[in-house]
Amino acid sequence: MNTLFDKIWDAHVVDLVEDGPTQLYIDRLYCHEVTSPQAFDGLRARGIRPLRPEKIFCMPDHNTPTHDQDKPIADPVSKKQVDTLAANAAQFGLTHYGMMDPRNGIIHVVGPERGLSLPGMTIVCGDSHTSTHGAVGAVAFGIGTSEVEMVLASQCILQQKPRSMRIRIDGTLGKGVTAKDMALFLMSRLTTSGATGYFVEYAGTAVEALSMDGRLTLCNLSIEMGARGGFIAPDEVTFAWLKGREFAPKGADWDKAVAYWRTLRSGADAVFDREVVFDAAEIAPMVTYGTNPGMGIPVDGAVPALETVPEEGRASFLKSLSYMGFAPGEALVGKPIDYVFLGACTNGRIEDFRAFASVVAGRRKADGVTAWLVPGSWEVSRQIASEGLDKTLAAAGFEIRQPGCSACLAMNDDKVPAGKYCVSTSNRNFEGRQGPGARTILASPLVAAAAAVTGKITDPRTLL
Amino acid sequence: MKQKFDIIESTCVPLPLENVDTDQIIPARFLKATTREESFFGENLFRDWRYRPDGTPDPGFVLNDPRYGGEILVAGKNFGSGSSREHAAWAIAGYGFRVVISSFFADIHKNNELNNFVLPVVVSEPFLAELFATLAADPSAKVRVDVPAQTVTNLSTGRTESFELNGYKKYCLMNALDDIDYLLEQKAKIEAYEQKHAL
Numbered sequence: 001m002n003t004l005f006d007k008i009w010d011a012h013v014v015d016l017v018e019d020g021p022t023q024l025y026i027d028r029l030y031c032h033e034v035t036s037p038q039a040f041d042g043l044r045a046r047g048i049r050p051l052r053p054e055k056i057f058c059m060p061d062h063n064t065p066t067h068d069q070d071k072p073i074a075d076p077v078s079k080k081q082v083d084t085l086a087a088n089a090a091q092f093g094l095t096h097y098g099m100m101d102p103r104n105g106i107i108h109v110v111g112p113e114r115g116l117s118l119p120g121m122t123i124v125c126g127d128s129h130t131s132t133h134g135a136v137g138a139v140a141f142g143i144g145t146s147e148v149e150m151v152l153a154s155q156c157i158l159q160q161k162p163r164s165m166r167i168r169i170d171g172t173l174g175k176g177v178t179a180k181d182m183a184l185f186l187m188s189r190l191t192t193s194g195a196t197g198y199f200v201e202y203a204g205t206a207v208e209a210l211s212m213d214g215r216l217t218l219c220n221l222s223i224e225m226g227a228r229g230g231f232i233a234p235d236e237v238t239f240a241w242l243k244g245r246e247f248a249p250k251g252a253d254w255d256k257a258v259a260y261w262r263t264l265r266s267g268a269d270a271v272f273d274r275e276v277v278f279d280a281a282e283i284a285p286m287v288t289y290g291t292n293p294g295m296g297i298p299v300d301g302a303v304p305a306l307e308t309v310p311e312e313g314r315a316s317f318l319k320s321l322s323y324m325g326f327a328p329g330e331a332l333v334g335k336p337i338d339y340v341f342l343g344a345c346t347n348g349r350i351e352d353f354r355a356f357a358s359v360v361a362g363r364r365k366a367d368g369v370t371a372w373l374v375p376g377s378w379e380v381s382r383q384i385a386s387e388g389l390d391k392t393l394a395a396a397g398f399e400i401r402q403p404g405c406s407a408c409l410a411m412n413d414d415k416v417p418a419g420k421y422c423v424s425t426s427n428r429n430f431e432g433r434q435g436p437g438a439r440t441i442l443a444s445p446l447v448a449a450a451a452a453v454t455g456k457i458t459d460p461r462t463l464l
Numbered sequence: 465m466k467q468k469f470d471i472i473e474s475t476c477v478p479l480p481l482e483n484v485d486t487d488q489i490i491p492a493r494f495l496k497a498t499t500r501e502e503s504f505f506g507e508n509l510f511r512d513w514r515y516r517p518d519g520t521p522d523p524g525f526v527l528n529d530p531r532y533g534g535e536i537l538v539a540g541k542n543f544g545s546g547s548s549r550e551h552a553a554w555a556i557a558g559y560g561f562r563v564v565i566s567s568f569f570a571d572i573h574k575n576n577e578l579n580n581f582v583l584p585v586v587v588s589e590p591f592l593a594e595l596f597a598t599l600a601a602d603p604s605a606k607v608r609v610d611v612p613a614q615t616v617t618n619l620s621t622g623r624t625e626s627f628e629l630n631g632y633k634k635y636c637l638m639n640a641l642d643d644i645d646y647l648l649e650q651k652a653k654i655e656a657y658e659q660k661h662a663l
Contacts, residue, residue, distance in 0.1 A: 005582035005595055014657040015650065021634025023650060025657055037498040037548065042644070051654070063496070077496040084498045085628040128548040142572055146642070154647035156654060160630075162571070193542040196571055226545060228571050291484050292545070303630035312593075316482045316540070328627060337519060409492040418517070432512050463645075 002267035003164045004233050005199050008139045014156055019295040022157040026055070027121040029151045031094070031105045033060040033085040034411070035126030039149035051090050052155040057111025057116060059097040061106045062411045064404035066374050068101045078412065092152075105377020108345035110134040112216060114380050119234035119261040120448035124151060129345045129427065131222040134231030135215035136238055137264055141229040162228040163197055165271035166266070168204035171280035176461040178355065179214035179427065180347060182206070182223035184286035188296035190276070196226030198274060201266060203352030207232060212241040213351035220346045221427055224293040224306070233265045239463045242310040285460055286333060288322040288429050288442040295429075297332070299447055299459045305329040321429055324439050325419075332441075332457045338373040339422035340452040341434070342445055344408040347425035350383045351447040357392045359449035359463055365397035366455030373398055374392045374406040374416055396453070410435045422449040428433035465502065465557060467581050469611040469637040472562055473619070475534035476607055478525055478599040485541055486573060488513060490555040497551075504520060505551055506558025527559075531603035535562045538595055542566075543584075544573025553580040553581075563609050565616065567592045578633060579642065585609060585616050585627045594623060600606035 015023040031039075036058070043049065050056060063078035073079035082099065089096035099101040103114060108129050111117040115397075119137035124130060126148045133140035142155065148156050169182060187194075200222055202215075210218065215232050222230025240260055242248045247258040284298035297303065306328045309317045321328060328333075342348075342356050353375065365371055373393065375381040381403055384390050390400050407414040408426035410433070416422045418437025425448050426433075430439035441457065450460040482573040492567065494508045513525050537556065543566040544552060553576035553624065559607045564577060578605045587595070596618045598605045608617040617624040629637075636642065 015653050017632050017646070018629045023647070023653070025654070025661075028575055034495050038500040038550075041500065044646070046648075048648070051651075062492075064510045081496050081498055126548060126550075128546065130548075142548040144548055144553070144565075144572060144576035144579060146550060148645070150644050150647055153644055154650065154654060156647055156650070158643045158647065159575075190546055193568060193570070196542070196545075196568070204498070223546075223572075233467060292485065313482055315480070319481070381485065409487075411492050411495065428485075428487065432491050433487050436491070436517065438510060 001271040003272060004062060004109050004201055004264055004266040005139065005164045005271040006352060006417040007264065008120055009161060010120065015336040016159065017165060018060060019435050023156050023161050025156055026124050026151050028123040029056045029148070030125035030130070031056065031058040031085065031148065032062055032107050032125070032127060033081045034062045035145050036148055036460060039145050039152055040092070042149040043092070043152055048153055050094065050230065055151070056094045057156060058085055058094050058183060059104055059107055060085050060099060062405045062409065064099055065412050066372065066401035066404055066406050066414055069402045088145060095126060101157045102378050105379065106345045106348060107264070107403055109348055109376030109380065112136055113245070115242055115248035116224040118242065118248065119238060120264050124157060126228065128147065128223040129220050131227065131229040132216050132220040132345055134219040134222065134229050136229060136242065137234030137261065139231060142223060163303065165195055165198035165203070165227070165274040166201045166203055166272045168275070168277045169202070170204040170277070171206055171281050172209070173206055173280045173283060176285050176446055176464050177216040178444045179210055181283055181286045183218050184288065184293065184296040185283045185337060185440060186278070187225050187294040188286070189278070192224060192292050192294040193226040195222070198227055200227045200230035202230055202232050206252050208235065211351060212330040216349065217346055221293070224324050225426060234261045271353060285444060285447050287447060287457060289326050289332060290317070291323055293429060293430055293442055295320065296442070299335055301455065302331045303328055325421045335457045336421070337423050337431050337441070337451050337456060338368070338420040339397060339416050340369060340420055340448050341374070341424040341426060342448055343374030343376060343406055343432065344426040345405070346374065346427045347445050348356070348374060348380060350380050352425065353380070353384050353389050355436065355445040356430055356449040357389045359460060360396040360398065360447055360453050363396055363453040365452055369452055369455050371398050371452050372401060372407050374401045375403045377403050407434050411456045423448045423457065465581060466640040466642065468485040468582070468640045471610045471612070472535060472609065473606055473608045474536045475480070475604060476536040476538045476598055477532045477534060479526055479537060479539045480596045483542045483545055486544055486549050486552040487500065487546055489544065489552040491550065495549060495551050500554060502554050502558030504558070505555035506534065506552055506560065509555040509559045536609070537561045537564045538599065539564060539566045541568040543569050545570040548572045550576045550580070552647060553577045553582055557582050565592070565607070567596065581637065581640070582661060583609065583611065583660055585618060587625050591623060591625050594618060594621060
């Protein structure tokens, strides 16, 4: 009652379906190439067009190679999917930022960066990491392809209203602890289904102290706790970051918008269906040891002992450790690794590159480590160059690639070979996620950088 | 595929693992298809558990166990977590499952199943544990899912539970109607909303 989630949701209710879901109005639909083609086919089969094409933005990101984007994509199946998005956008009059367009990048990096995602909006995309856009104070959530078709057809979606949950993190994060560690910590405590059925509002002094890039990382990972989405009430940090962006309101409209956005807060009397509180001081730099993002431990900690795992979960736990090649109870610091991936909608923003560079500056990439550094967008790529980070990274033996989702889900060429370990700033360590048989260790850009220069799992605090 | 639901009585395929994510249901490399051919996705359901790296079936995986089959998949809790890919629901439907029984489903995947006329049935932990035990002891055991009555019954033990399904969705499933059919009838309400909320 009287939560910010209620305010935004209720302001978008078109109708309540009798004994059924809510018909919710959607302010922004993003489409990428993987989850949209069948939705566009659906429109054609029904003989209809998008109801509000001006509210829909399309861009390829999952299949894009991270090199030679000026040339045709070599994989014909990937090329077809990317070309299909362009053709669908053209047929239906939708804005499309194709490969090599200076505005292209990962949809969840580009949306906020261009000011397309704004406070108080409802935002959807056929992608579970749509929760990212919650960082600007929007109700943003991932949907399936049938639901993409619903929004294309009607600018509305039928949804059950989720329950509300507030996660407060108060206090100050320690040295070397980032928004990524906060998220991995929350998942390790709440599990990957701990927030299923809920829409999460992140609050507390440690959350308020986060930059926008940090907030985008935290909200991005909401889905990994099972949450329908996660967001942060907009504040001065949000407004300062959004001001002047391409699609943000300008002049008098800006002032009017900010005046409205300032009202977007949960009431002092707000009642949440569930509330949890954590102390930021409890959080350490984190790594995952298993095959779901909730299987996380402090980087200097140990894999749980088998006795501590509930009986009904032991089969899954052991299957997971067997896949990863780790044993119950063992420490991970010092374990050799083969690959490092910096990027994804989770950690592909400028601050992530600054953090990575801060660790590797004056050091060298370890022999035998393959590192993929993939900016989340061309905008991030330009900023890396303008700050000279590319030179710092090059001096340490690292090369910057071209933007896209890349090794997060290995739909392009960036695949980790079977059995190899990758310290990855992405969002999922599922079996085969980074390539069949690949072993993913999720971590922050600082932990990834520490691994890249030492060739093993390393506590970044020893290098700061 | 749009098909009408009524009462389904079938043998089951048990998958007693927790947190089965949609990357396992259908790996990302199969998401490059630009059409909705359920048979293609069905052939690759649980691909990396079902087949060895050399492409031969892994006899240890339940889909390759000739004793098990049917229209009902029974899975451990938190089924369908992770990626929003509807391809996972297409794969389940394409393989021939019409019902998935678990004690807990991830939100997006649950909606995706419903939108593809696959019914997610949420049962209690004790019901699920008993059903896994029943199926381990007798692969020919059957389960009855009665959509009109909203009940699920383990026919070997007689244990019955009711399951949640809102009236609107039940009507859609029993009459093979989808949400887009409904929304296309709502244009006047949508335009009224837009006029009221125009800046």
